[in-house]
Amino acid sequence: xxxxxxxxxxxIAARVGLSVSSIRFYEARGLIQAHRSAGQQRRYxxxxxxxxxxxxxxxxxxxxxxxxxxxxxxxxxxxxxxxRDWRGISTAIAATLDQKIQALMKTRDRLxxxxxxxxxxxxxxxxxxxxxxxAKGGAGPRYLLGxxxxxxxxxxxxx
Amino acid sequence: xxxxxxxxxxxIAARVGLSVSSIRFYEARGLIQAHRSAGQQRRYxxxxxxxxxxxxxxxxxxxxxxxxxxxxxxxxxxxxxxxRDWRGISTAIAATLDQKIQALMKTRDRLxxxxxxxxxxxxxxxxxxxxxxxAKGGAGPRYLLGxxxxxxxxxxxxx
DNA sequence: ATGCAACCTCAACCTAGATTGAGGTCAAGC
DNA sequence: GCTTGACCTCAATCTAGGTTGAGGTTGCAT
Numbered sequence: 001x002x003x004x005x006x007x008x009x010x011x012i013a014a015r016v017g018l019s020v021s022s023i024r025f026y027e028a029r030g031l032i033q034a035h036r037s038a039g040q041q042r043r044y045x046x047x048x049x050x051x052x053x054x055x056x057x058x059x060x061x062x063x064x065x066x067x068x069x070x071x072x073x074x075x076x077x078x079x080x081x082x083x084r085d086w087r088g089i090s091t092a093i094a095a096t097l098d099q100k101i102q103a104l105m106k107t108r109d110r111l112x113x114x115x116x117x118x119x120x121x122x123x124x125x126x127x128x129x130x131x132x133x134x135a136k137g138g139a140g141p142r143y144l145l146g147x148x149x150x151x152x153x154x155x156x157x158x159x
Numbered sequence: 160x161x162x163x164x165x166x167x168x169x170x171i172a173a174r175v176g177l178s179v180s181s182i183r184f185y186e187a188r189g190l191i192q193a194h195r196s197a198g199q200q201r202r203y204x205x206x207x208x209x210x211x212x213x214x215x216x217x218x219x220x221x222x223x224x225x226x227x228x229x230x231x232x233x234x235x236x237x238x239x240x241x242x243r244d245w246r247g248i249s250t251a252i253a254a255t256l257d258q259k260i261q262a263l264m265k266t267r268d269r270l271x272x273x274x275x276x277x278x279x280x281x282x283x284x285x286x287x288x289x290x291x292x293x294a295k296g297g298a299g300p301r302y303l304l305g306x307x308x309x310x311x312x313x314x315x316x317x318x
Numbered sequence: 319a320t321g322c323a324a325c326c327t328c329a330a331c332c333t334a335g336a337t338t339g340a341g342g343t344c345a346a347g348c
Numbered sequence: 349g350c351t352t353g354a355c356c357t358c359a360a361t362c363t364a365g366g367t368t369g370a371g372g373t374t375g376c377a378t
Contacts, residue, residue: 008325019367020324022365038374039375040374041324041325041374057270065365066364093270094270094271097266098267104259167354167355180338181335183356183357198344198356
């Protein structure tokens with residue numbers, strides 16, 4: 001297990017369990033950079049393994065690439081990040097996760113109330129109220145989980 | 160407030176707080192049906208208000224349209240669903256939600272362990288382990304939340 | 319010095335969940 | 349009976365997060 005300091009994209013992909021195409025995609029999105037060989041092939045440092053692994057984990061945790069980029073942008077520029085740097089941003093992400101869990105539990109409780117009260121009877125039900133916008137605007141269940149709520153859409157619902 | 164029994168798509172859209180285009184989209188996806196006027200315009204029944212509202216709520220709860228369709232398909236066919244029918248599927252959804260919360264909390268705990276153990280040190284870390292596939296395969300954070308885990312992808316990671 | 323796997327770019331395609339626009343029809347009020 | 353807003357279909361576009369393929373280079377081992 002010789003400590004190889006410079007890796008090709010295929011090598012680093014195998015190391016972190018990502019596809020080559022994803023890594024190029026992340027580069028296009030600004031989450032990672034590579035320097036190039038004389039023939040324009042991407043070359044990575046050992047430290048990039050950690051960076052890519054972090055991306056993978058953060059995705060498992062439900063963060064968008066935008067969010068992940070925001071965290072990564074807080075890493076130091078001049079030197080490779082150390083354990084403390086990583087611990088810092090992991091802690092930040094744990095907090096984000098907590099918020100998402102809280103939001104989900106709150107919603108769960110509301111649903112409970114709705115079921116309990118013989119609800120789904122409209123008008124009185126918070127979940128059924130059209131003015132109670134939450135799921136509009138993007139793909140996926142994201143708003144629900146604690147992200148920005150987009151400004152109310154046109155739905156002129158005067159029921 | 161006259162009880163109108165038949166509604167146009169614009170009317171029902173306003174009632175439930177959805178856009179007209181979404182409702183057509185849901186129809187294309189098989190979540191709702193309309194009968195048609197002589198001139199091919201969609202006509203909805205009062206009972207469809209509840210159906211569409213349910214779709215909205217279930218989305219807020221983070222279900223995909225596929226999942227929502229699966230629930231709706233369990234409603235009776237011959238008659239309009241009653242309160243008990245709705246209560247039944249709401250309960251089912253509460254259970255799904257619980258699973259998602261559990262999964263999220265478990266992941267949160269794992270992250271905690273990782274931070275605590277001075278982790279992010281690779282090799283030993285469960286979250287950092289490439290073989291620990293979870294976020295691959297589709298869009299969004301969905302697998303994480305307890306959905307099907309897709310079969311392991313090619314990543315030949317023999318680190 | 320050559321062969322071939324791995325790399326390069328760029329464009330097209332994919333799913334989910336829609337919105338927007340073009341071009342055309344319906345129906346209700348005056 | 350005509351105007352006008354609401355409706356119709358169908359195709360294109362969008363975001364997120366990628367994959368796939370075409371067509372063309374690089375670079376390492378023999």
